[in-house]
Amino acid sequence: MVHADWTLHPDRALPSDPVVRPIARTIVDQTLRLPIVSMHGHVDAGLLARDEPFPDPAALLVVPDHYLVRMLVSQGVPHDALGVPRLDGRPVETDPRAVWRTFASHWHLFRGTPTRYWMEHVLVDVLGVRERLSADSADRVYDHLVERLSDPAYRPRALFERFGIEILATTDPATSTLPDHAALAAEGWGEKVVPTFRPDALLHVARPGWRADVERLGAVTGTSIGSYRDLVSALEECRRAFVAAGARATDHGHLSADAVPLDDSVAERIVADALRGRVDDRDAAAFSGHMLFEMARMSTEDGLVMQLHPGVLRDHDPAVFAARGPDVGYDIPVPTEYVHALRPLLESFGHHPNLRLVLFTVDEDTFSRELAPLAGVYPAVRLGAPWWFLDTPDGMRRYREAVTDTAGLYNTTGFVDDTRAFCSIPARHDLARRIDAGFLARLVAEHRLDLDEAIESAVDLAYRIPREAYAAPKTGNAFPLEPALATAAKEHA
Amino acid sequence: MVHADWTLHPDRALPSDPVVRPIARTIVDQTLRLPIVSMHGHVDAGLLARDEPFPDPAALLVVPDHYLVRMLVSQGVPHDALGVPRLDGRPVETDPRAVWRTFASHWHLFRGTPTRYWMEHVLVDVLGVRERLSADSADRVYDHLVERLSDPAYRPRALFERFGIEILATTDPATSTLPDHAALAAEGWGEKVVPTFRPDALLHVARPGWRADVERLGAVTGTSIGSYRDLVSALEECRRAFVAAGARATDHGHLSADAVPLDDSVAERIVADALRGRVDDRDAAAFSGHMLFEMARMSTEDGLVMQLHPGVLRDHDPAVFAARGPDVGYDIPVPTEYVHALRPLLESFGHHPNLRLVLFTVDEDTFSRELAPLAGVYPAVRLGAPWWFLDTPDGMRRYREAVTDTAGLYNTTGFVDDTRAFCSIPARHDLARRIDAGFLARLVAEHRLDLDEAIESAVDLAYRIPREAYAAPKTGNAFPLEPALATAAKEHA
Amino acid sequence: MVHADWTLHPDRALPSDPVVRPIARTIVDQTLRLPIVSMHGHVDAGLLARDEPFPDPAALLVVPDHYLVRMLVSQGVPHDALGVPRLDGRPVETDPRAVWRTFASHWHLFRGTPTRYWMEHVLVDVLGVRERLSADSADRVYDHLVERLSDPAYRPRALFERFGIEILATTDPATSTLPDHAALAAEGWGEKVVPTFRPDALLHVARPGWRADVERLGAVTGTSIGSYRDLVSALEECRRAFVAAGARATDHGHLSADAVPLDDSVAERIVADALRGRVDDRDAAAFSGHMLFEMARMSTEDGLVMQLHPGVLRDHDPAVFAARGPDVGYDIPVPTEYVHALRPLLESFGHHPNLRLVLFTVDEDTFSRELAPLAGVYPAVRLGAPWWFLDTPDGMRRYREAVTDTAGLYNTTGFVDDTRAFCSIPARHDLARRIDAGFLARLVAEHRLDLDEAIESAVDLAYRIPREAYAAPKTGNAFPLEPALATAAKEHA
Incomplete structure (x- = not known):
């Protein structure tokens, strides 16, 4: 069956209740056109620095999307057939059209999932596809996409402007010298694309590549790192370089939220062991908890917002990891505890005027029990958007329903897209604004x-709050109000 | 903007669905005017014994409300600015109008929270405010409130009658001699205001003030407490005094639900250590679990309903605790386990005809997994209302949706307000009745x-069940039916 | 009050939202008449082999239904009054009419529960009752039921056909020689009633009856079991017998999901200890985890689908267990961990083309956090239907809302009724189809x-997916399409 008229319904993802929907539409009409503030994502800055045409549809939309890959794998499609590279260089499918066909013929698997929702937005709204995806339409859609991607209007910077992105934060290893950000700044894009300091690789001392990363850190900072103190100093120096390059935040992916400081002597001993390649897992875990505490201390000094993403067991299947590396779909959430884990950090810095700690979770069981109560009292704490497996229509709704009671709306950060799929950024913000509008509309109904109040809150969640949340607490909101918002604000005043 | 016509919508907190709402309205019409049975709260009996005018609006509505204080603190308002006293006596804001202005100017923070909902009810319905709260209206509202509070119709007992409270249970330390209850009884209020026996302070032997409390217990009972046996005897004697004063229940706030009995010799040793000030945390935890078991045993003897409120880590920030003491917003829920923890207690007393054990939680993850299955088989167990961070419109809805499958409606206690805010008692019962009506209406729709059946169940949940739940199981329902209920019962027969 | 017109509303359990309901009705119209594929239940094959009339209404509907019995017990009705037998043979109520009256007079306790919903379907739709159950109608309903049960149209096989059951899987101990299945096969019912291999009794070596069961295993297989190797060989032989008798699956009820393999030498040592009656609980738990791993290995060899039902603490009250034995309502869920527990099994077999591992849970907190992410990537894993305390209207809705985001629809198994109440099988599938239709209709709205897409998905969930899920992965879907489905499929093509 050919669906020659694939469109996005203007009321999509709004509540169906006929009393709530018109209210939700009134609310969302005030937010859908607001600029996008994308303060946490995984888009490569080089994409925008180079501003080259996107490659083929498969390389753009299929191969790097681990949500999509994992679903196909779960139904028996091999990674090879999707063109996911092997570390040993053995051949995988290289024909992008073949990869696209495989994806298109499994389109039904995504029913009810966010991938379906986002991809529909990307295909229809961003890339102008008019025919519903299926095995039958795969080739026609593919040809359409190839044509579009060759059009200069579909290069990264053109899309950036079309998407209405006001600011985009990337995620960068602590050892990065941020050459792409420098290049962008030289072209006047420095305020638009900012880096985020991610030191994970250096904080998990039992990682196989840790010593190599420490050497890289030494090279970048022009120091020799032979001790815990050296490591801390080098990290502080890198943070200064990130701040100078416009960074607003740090990002921390840890298995647990533990942030228990160690005595310096213990930290020194663990680093010494690690430098000799003789650290055990218990010490490594203790050290990463200690460094989380240290990162909070540094944030109180340099004002970088601190983002914590705990609770994901990475690379659940070691054989897949050995064959393909990380980020191919095998990261699985585990139960996460925040109340005891963060107590030492909050005791020391929870009321510090310079700290903003943004907490994320993939364990929704902590929404009402732990996260909302913590954010609802500690001035330093904000709740990040529902993350990863939870940034879905129903996940976002459950999040608002569970955390608002105790944390309110203003202890959350508004939406954080956390995506590496550049073309889906508008889809994700659009969806979040619809869900928030639906939630607020129900309260009105x-x-x-x-x-x-609902309209003002919706605008705040979509725009003001994320801007304010990622401004350094010390300096207050450094963003000037965009004209678009000023208008919206006036309209519902 | 002046909202000169602030009112409460008659359909507030009912489902918006146009099929469900009229059914919900039909149901709630049968319950909203039923008497209030408030079997668990933290109102000071002295308030009613003295029956003096309430002080200023800030002292009545802001300073003692830890829901409210914690939200303002979370957004950077210092405790001092809210007039929350310091233990060291250093000055805090003492101008009630200034405190009120601070609260009013942050009114938007409470959007979507239960504080907003309750406070709106208190201001509009109880205190006759007609202008929406804001920084602008703060002073006018304040002046209005001052005038009302000077009116004898707004004294505690007058409000008690106006609220339609049939019975109010207070919470009182085990060592209280209950003078306020005696004074009330002497004035014919003995059936209306009853004490609840709360022995926590004496059961947690590692508490700093434990030995002082034990001395007080000795003084009150005229005994010298030098052993575990002495302690148990004194507690039993205090319970008898509470029963004589009309108490229906005990209340137990423990970090965990553990109720594992110890050998008497071990209990004796721990008490001996504690009396010498040398008890460790592990022994203290074991002892509090043992005493929970003992309290169940005593309940089988004296018929007091046993209420257990586990799972709150009190005073998460030690510096705030040192500066301001407890109950200023830093109590945070932790994961709570019931199935193993309560097994010894239930094995011994779960089928005892004299025990009623009411379980509360701040961990909603246990609703369907642990609490409903336990209450759905053990005759002694009832589920208390969703508690604290969960006694909200959505929290109460999720509770009914999650526990009814396995526990039904009749293994719950109906609503328990658990409030220290006297003026908000009607708001809380009103809200609970609306949520229950909405839940039942959906089942009908x-x-x-x-x-x-839905109407009968709604009346039962609002009135009959809480009366029955807090009547001693041994003696059956000791309450005579109120005329209001008899009428309601007739109407829908 | 006599309700002489007790009927089932055609829209029952569909969403009330007036936009969603007509869509849901359109969807469910395509699924309600599809054949029933009941791949996991606890109906006794002997019931169908003998095909005798059902006994009295109490023995059919009350005494063996532990959902029902536990609710009555929780409100103080003694097991004796319900005719639940005592192990010591002491007398319990034997008059089925008296038992029925006790049940009927407590009918209100089931409001809002699935028992109410299912029983209403059984009484009205299966057994033709026309008067609402109550203390008053109890005798009349009882007499009606007695009359029906004497009618040959209400014998098991006649009902089986009337219910539209295409295939029914029973659950059978590993040591069963499956005589009833053989008898059924001899009468042409071999494709309709298939066994399921349940080896639990042999895998939990600390169970009191373990050695007796091992002896039975030896007798059945004609071997002498003196070692771990003997045990494994005998189990493999029993599996082959089950496969020969048409079994599609195994079923495993473990306290935890741990599946950690042991060295063979350790396994040998534990079995040796157990055979001497000297095994401790830790070894027993380790061994059961090891055997779960072994069962997965065997499944990769013989293609039996592996079903895991972890997380239930059986027989919570030891006194009740001692008096009445298992399955009288005292099984309580506990928190369950899947991610670490299953890692070794999935590492070894998670991508094996011959393994299908169906995961169930009674801990809904794991829906979005653990189960959906695991099923959404490992090809071997499927999510079973919401189980036991969660196979309710709201439980099934929450399940779809929580798992679909990450697992989609096609990594679930469709509905699995898991019932021992033969007459309620249609009620359970009818309800599941309504809930799925409501969920899908909301997505459409x-x-x-x-x-x-919604209609196709609903048909898949109701019929195609369970057929496919329980076909051996190695052999693909062995079921031919039923004419009824072919028609439905054509209609919405």
């Missing part, structure tokens, strides 16, 4: 909130 | 329940 | 799915 239940006479728990007035409409003017 | 989905043809899973007939309307007459 | 929110413009997240097209109607034709």
Whole structure:
């Protein structure tokens, strides 16, 4: 069956309830056109620095999307057939059209998933596809996409402007010298694309590549790192370089949220062991918890917002990891504890005027039990958007329903897209704004909130709050208000 | 903007679905005017014994409300600015109007929270405010409130009658001699205001003030407490005094739900250590679990309903605790386990005809997994209302949706307000009745329940069940039916 | 009050939202008449082999239903009054009419529970009751039921046909020689009623009856089991017998999901200890985890689908267990961990083309955090239906809402009824189809799915997916399409 008229419904993802929907539409009309503030993502800055045409549809939309790859794998499609490279260089499917066909013929697997929702937005709204994806339409859609991607209007910077992105934060290893950001700054894009300091590789001392990364850190900072103190100094220097390059935040992916400081002597001993390649897992875990505490201390000094993403067991299948490396779909959430884990950090810095700690989770069981109560009292704590497996229509709704009671709306950060799929950034913000509008509309329909309050809150969640959340707490909101927002604000005043 | 017509919508907190709402309205019409049975709260009996005018609006509505204080603190308002006293006596804001202005100017923070919902009810319905709260209206609202509070119709007992409270249970330390309850009884209020026996301070032997409390216990009972046996005897004597004063229940706040009995010799040794000030945390935890078991045993003897509120880590920030003491917003829920923890207690007393054990939680993850299955088989167990961070519109809805499958409606206690904010008691019961009506109405709309059954169940949840739940199981329901209920019961028969 | 017109509403359990309901009705109209594929249940094959009339209404509907018994017990009805037998043979209520009256007079306890929903379906739709159950109608309903049960149209095989059951899998101990299945096969029912291999009794070596069961295993296989190797060989032989008798699957009820292999020498030592009656609990737990791993290995060899039902603490009250034995309502869920527990098994067999591992849970907190992410990447893993305390209208809805984001629809198994109540099989599948239709209809109403996709998915969930899920992965779907489905498929093509 050919669906020659694939479109996005203007009311998509709004509640179906006929009392709530018109209210939600009124609210979302005030937010859908606001600029996008994308303060946490995994887009490569080089993409924008080079501003080259995107490669083929498979390389753009299929191969690097681990949400998509994992679903196909779960139904028996081999990684090879999707063109996911092997570390040993053995051949995988290299024909992008073949990869695309495989994806298109499994389109039904994504029913009800966020991948379906985002991809539909990308294909229809960003790339102008008009025919529903299927095995039958795969080739026609592919040809259409190839044509579009050769059009200069579909290069990264043109899309960036079309998407209405005001600022985009990338995620960068601590040892990066940020050449792409420098190049962008030289072309006047420095305020638009900012780096984020991610030191994970250096904090997990039992990682196989840790010593190589420490050497890289030494090279970057022009120091020789032979001790814990050297390591801390070098990290502080790298943070200064990131701040100078416009960074607003750090990002920390740890298995647990533990942030328990060690005595310096213990930290020194663990680093010494690690430098000799003789650290055990227990010490390594203790050290990463200690360094989380240290990162909070550094944030109180340099004002970088601290983002913590705990609770994911990476690379669950060691054989797949050995064959393909990380980020191919085998990261699985585990139960995460925040209350005891963060207590030492919050005791020391939870009321510090310079700290903003943004907490994320993939364990929704902690929404009402731990995260909302912590964010609802500690001035330093904000709740990040529902993350990863939870940044879905129903996940975002459950998040608002579970955390608002205790944390309110203003202890959250608004939406954080966390995506590496550049073309899906507008889809993700669009969806989040629809879900927030639907949530607020229900409160209005239940006479728990007035409409003017709901509209103001929706604008705040979509735009003001993320800007404010990622401004250094020390310096206050450094962003000037965009004209678009000023208008929206006036309209519902 | 002046909102000169602030009112409460008659359909507030009912489901928006246009099929469900009229059914919910039909149901709630039968419950909103039923008397309030408030079997667990933290109102000071002295308030009613003295029956003096309430002080200023800040002292009545802001300073003692830890829900409210914690939200303002989370957004950077210092405790001092809210007039929350310091233990060292250093000055805090003492101008109630200034405190009120600070609160009013942050009113938007409470959007979507239960504080917003309750406070709106208190201001509009109880205190007759007609203008929406804001920085702008703060002073006018304040002046209005001051005027109302000077009116004798707004004294505690007058409000008690106006609220339609049939019975109010307070929470009182085990060592209290209950003078306020005696004074009330002497004035004919003995059936209306009853004490609840709370022995926590005496059961947690590692608490700094434990030995002082034990001395107080000795003084009150006229005994010298030099051993575990002495302690148990004194507690039993205090329970008898509470029973004589009309108590229906005990209340137990423990970090965990562990109720594992120790050998008497071990208990004796721990008490001996504690009396010498040399108890460790492990022994203290074991002892509190043992005493929970003992409290169940005593309940089988004196018929006091046993309420257990586990799973809150108190005073998460030690510096705040040192500066301001407890109950200023830093109590955070932790994961709570019930199935293993309560097994010894239930093995011994779970089928005892004299025990009623009411379980509360701040960990909603246990609703369907542990609490409903336990309450759905052990005759002694009832589920308390969703508690603290969960006694919200959405929290109460999720509770009914999660526990009813396995526990039904009749293994719950109906609503327990657990509030220290006297003026908000009607708001809380009103809200609970609306949520229950909405839940039942959905069952009717989905043809899973007939309307007459839903109405009868709603009346039961609002009135009959809490009365019955807190009547001693041994003696059966000691409350005579109120005329209001008899009428309601007739109407939907 | 006599309700002489007790009927089932055609829209029952569909969403009330007036936008969603008509869509849901359109969807469910395509699934309600599809054949029933009941791949996991606890109906006794002997029931169908003998095909005798059912005994009295109490023995059919009350006494063996532990959902029902536990609710009555929780409200103080003694097991004796329900006719639940005592192991010591002491008398319990033997008059089925008295048992029925006790049940009927407590009918209100089941409001909002699945027992209410299923029983209503059984009484009204299967057994033709026309008067609402109550203390008053108890005798009349009882007499009606007695009359029906004497009618040959209400014998097991007649009902089986009337229910539209295409295939029914029973659950059978590993040591069963499956005489009832053989008898059924001899009468042409071999494709309709198939066994399931349940080896639990032999894998939990600390069970009191373990050695007796091992002896039985030896007798059945004609071997002498004196070692771990003997045990494994005998189990493999029993599996072959089950496969020969038409079994599609194994079933494993373990306290935890641990599947960590031991060295053979350790396994040998534990079995040796166990055979001497000297095994401790830690070794027993390790061994059961090891055997789960072994069962996965065997499945890769013989193609039996592997079902894992972890997380239930059986027989919570030891006194009740001693008095009445298992399965009388005292099994309570506990928190369950899957990610670490299953890692070794999935590392070895998670991509094996011959393994299908179906995971169930009674801990809904794992839906989005662990189960959906695992099923959404490992080709071997499928999510079983929400189980036991969660196979309820709201439980099934929450399941779809929580797992679909990450696992999609096609990594679930469709509905698995898991019932021992033969007459309620249609009620359970009917309900599941309604809930799935409601879930899909909401996606359509929110413009997240097209109607034709929703209909196709609903048919898949109701019929195609369970057939496919329980076909051996090695052999592919062995079921030919039923005419009814072919028609439905054509209609919405």
